[in-house]
Amino acid sequence: MSHALELLQTASGPGLIFSWGPFAIQVGNLVVITVMIVLFVLALFLPFPGEKRRK
Amino acid sequence: MSLGGPAPAEPEPAVSEDDEKSSTWTGAARRWLLRRLPPDKLLPDDQPSYVASWIYVFGMATIAALVFILISGLVLSLNGPQWYHVSELGHFVNSVHLWGVELFFMFMVVHLWGKFWMAAWRGGRTLTWITGVLSFLVSIVTAFTGYLLQTNFDAQWIAFEAKDALNATGIGAWFNVANLGQIFMWHITLLPLAVAAVVALHVVLVRMHGVVPPLDAADSDSQLTSTDAAPSESNGERS
Numbered sequence: 001m002s003h004a005l006e007l008l009q010t011a012s013g014p015g016l017i018f019s020w021g022p023f024a025i026q027v028g029n030l031v032v033i034t035v036m037i038v039l040f041v042l043a044l045f046l047p048f049p050g051e052k053r054r055k
Numbered sequence: 056m057s058l059g060g061p062a063p064a065e066p067e068p069a070v071s072e073d074d075e076k077s078s079t080w081t082g083a084a085r086r087w088l089l090r091r092l093p094p095d096k097l098l099p100d101d102q103p104s105y106v107a108s109w110i111y112v113f114g115m116a117t118i119a120a121l122v123f124i125l126i127s128g129l130v131l132s133l134n135g136p137q138w139y140h141v142s143e144l145g146h147f148v149n150s151v152h153l154w155g156v157e158l159f160f161m162f163m164v165v166h167l168w169g170k171f172w173m174a175a176w177r178g179g180r181t182l183t184w185i186t187g188v189l190s191f192l193v194s195i196v197t198a199f200t201g202y203l204l205q206t207n208f209d210a211q212w213i214a215f216e217a218k219d220a221l222n223a224t225g226i227g228a229w230f231n232v233a234n235l236g237q238i239f240m241w242h243i244t245l246l247p248l249a250v251a252a253v254v255a256l257h258v259v260l261v262r263m264h265g266v267v268p269p270l271d272a273a274d275s276d277s278q279l280t281s282t283d284a285a286p287s288e289s290n291g292e293r294s
Contacts, residue, residue, distance in 0.1 A: 035161060036165055040110075
């Protein structure tokens with residue numbers, strides 16, 4: 001019963017939120033946006049394997 | 056080589072003279088399709104060298120994530136909510152479905168950034184861009200209905216925040232977020248079909264026009280001007 005209540009509390013909680021002045025973001029959203037920016041930058045600069053073999 | 060044997064058959068052109076004479080709508084449609092999308096453009100063997108970059112991978116990665124979502128979604132819908140809310144395997148497949156969506160959107164956004172910064176609507180690719188925007192919008196609606204189907208407090212919160220906005224547009228009578236059964240049907244029938252159809256059209260358009268060349272590629276680049284290779288030919292449409 002207490003385990004079920006804990007689960008309910010976790011599911012109904014607001015989550016962790018970072019805020020800087022008027023700007024606030026939920027940690028899950030911040031992680032996703034950061035991962036997308038990192039992927040984008042890596043995609044631009046990492047060498048593509050087998051590049052020299054192509055015409 | 057035997058002299059008396061039958062002559063080797065000549066390869067038939069994609070659009071024969073007989074085809075040109077045909078006046079049926081099926082013949083006309085076939086000729087139009089073969090002209091716009093010959094088989095070597097639809098399923099090419101090769102791509103121009105500029106495609107060898109990680110930024111060109113994210114469109115295909117998005118489609119791979121979509122395949123995971125569709126297959127896991129099919130398994131979820133065939134087994135039903137009781138199975139995926141209670142059993143361990145059901146939880147696992149439900150999680151694959153959720154994380155497939157997370158990756159789908161992350162890959163799609165990186166793909167969108169890449170295409171935006173290389174102005175990928177160039178060279179007659181306007182409709183390709185528009186179908187990409189449409190697939191993003193339809194995917195957001197589909198994901199929204201998916202979050203409503205969590206049937207937890209989060210889903211309830213999302214539904215009751217969204218209902219006022221949807222009612223304000225007048226769509227609430229047909230798309231009622233407080234009606235779980237109706238949203239379930241939208242999520243597993245019409246919306247996945249819409250996403251799949253728009254994405255399929257987007258991919259066909261990419262095949263028709265070729266992958267967009269980088270901004271700094273010279274118009275005189277042999278891969279953009281030569282007519283003897285399918286991918287190069289398709290990129291010759293740059294304006």
